[in-house]
Amino acid sequence: DQQVKQNSPSLSVQEGRISILNCDYTNSMFDYFLWYKKYPAEGPTFLISISSIKDKNEDGRFTVFLNKSAKHLSLHIVPSQPGDSAVYFCAAKAGGTSYGKLTFGQGTILTVHP
Amino acid sequence: DTGVSQNPRHKITKRGQNVTFRCDPISEHNRLYWYRQTLGQGPEFLTYFQNEAQLEKSRLLSDRFSAERPKGSFSTLEIQRTEQGDSAMYLCATHRVSETGELFFGEGSRLTVL
Numbered sequence: 001d002q003q004v005k006q007n008s009p010s011l012s013v014q015e016g017r018i019s020i021l022n023c024d025y026t027n028s029m030f031d032y033f034l035w036y037k038k039y040p041a042e043g044p045t046f047l048i049s050i051s052s053i054k055d056k057n058e059d060g061r062f063t064v065f066l067n068k069s070a071k072h073l074s075l076h077i078v079p080s081q082p083g084d085s086a087v088y089f090c091a092a093k094a095g096g097t098s099y100g101k102l103t104f105g106q107g108t109i110l111t112v113h114p
Numbered sequence: 115d116t117g118v119s120q121n122p123r124h125k126i127t128k129r130g131q132n133v134t135f136r137c138d139p140i141s142e143h144n145r146l147y148w149y150r151q152t153l154g155q156g157p158e159f160l161t162y163f164q165n166e167a168q169l170e171k172s173r174l175l176s177d178r179f180s181a182e183r184p185k186g187s188f189s190t191l192e193i194q195r196t197e198q199g200d201s202a203m204y205l206c207a208t209h210r211v212s213e214t215g216e217l218f219f220g221e222g223s224r225l226t227v228l
Contacts, residue, residue: 034216041221042221043118043207043219043222044205044217045219049216089156091156098162100147101162103159
């Protein structure tokens with residue numbers, strides 16, 4: 001069963017515009033959520049996270065929104081830059097488990113056109 | 115280089131052969147994780163260590179898989195009697211036990227079983 005789902009395999013955006021990547025989850029025990037970015041031939045790198053007690057977290061151009069009632073989170077990138085082109089993974093941690101034991105979504109390929 | 119290092123980067127083997135992957139963590143990170151990523155999917159948790167103790171194993175880790183972390187430093191992941199379904203990217207990630215969420219991933223070891 002896919003407990004974390006990213007239903008959009010790909011997203012194409014013009015440079016300078018907003019990129020919105022979405023993620024849905026089913027496990028109500030998840031209490032911490034993260035976004036990772038992956039470039040080809042590299043391992044995933046941490047981008048931003050949010051605890052379940054918050055509904056928004058910002059870091060520069062990146063903002064993550066959490067809607068617990070809808071079991072939905074999203075990542076907003078404003079403004080988008082060509083260097084943001086990568087695969088983005090949503091991930092979640094269940095309460096009482098190690099912070100490194102994550103359940104990942106399938107990923108969304110973001111392409112930012114100049 | 116102070117990142118997580120994985121070797122070999124690529125391994126091609128015939129079905130039935132044994133393979134071993136090595137992960138050298140960031141030196142002060144006491145937790146080490148193994149993940150597997152197949153094409154079009156996100157990473158899936160396999161197992162993790164705190165220092166030399168293996169604390170958890172996923173159901174994905176069949177009897178043909180064994181992981182070790184002698185002396186709490188580098189770790190090895192061995193797959194015995196490989197099958198074509200074992201073809202995947204094997205990712206190692208580490209963090210300090212006190213840190214929240216930010217895993218540092220290596221570049222991965224890609225296994226192709228013919």
